[in-house]
Amino acid sequence: MDDPFGFSFAVPDTWAREGVKNGTQVTYAGSTGLEHLQVGVIAAAGYTSYDNFLTLEATARRKNDGYRRIRLERNTFQGRDGAVWEYTYTDEAGRLVHARDQGYVAANGTEYAILVVGHDDVWDSGLADIHQVALDTWDLT
DSSP: OEETTTEEOOOOTTOEEEEEETTTEEEEEOSSSSOEEEEEEETTOOSOHHHHHHHHHHHHHHHSTTOEEEEEEEEEETTEEEEEEEEEEEOTTSOEEEEEEEEEEOTTSOEEEEEEEEEGGGIIIIIHHHHHHHHHHOEEO
């Protein structure tokens, strides 16, 4: 899927681009459920993805009941310094939500954060794989 924000990646055949939130967050999702991919695009980021995730985590702890960090660690993505942040929390209906975010700052200084979110009961039955395929096929256009 080629996106007007200058990236491409694979999404499930039944998913479509839903639009842009907050001017810089592009969402792809199916027609049912919470499950979705969201790509954050921040030009001239001026920080590392790891530092950004630490800041976002502080907000997540305050806003999300039952927030639990699974991991937050530096990594390398497409040859660039990056970070992965994985966590769970309880939604308003009492269901466990699972999220994983892979961020990195590209050579042009733009930070890209590729996030997958969905209910924990579908994580192992395909949602984690959807995220991995998106990462494996990620390209800047």
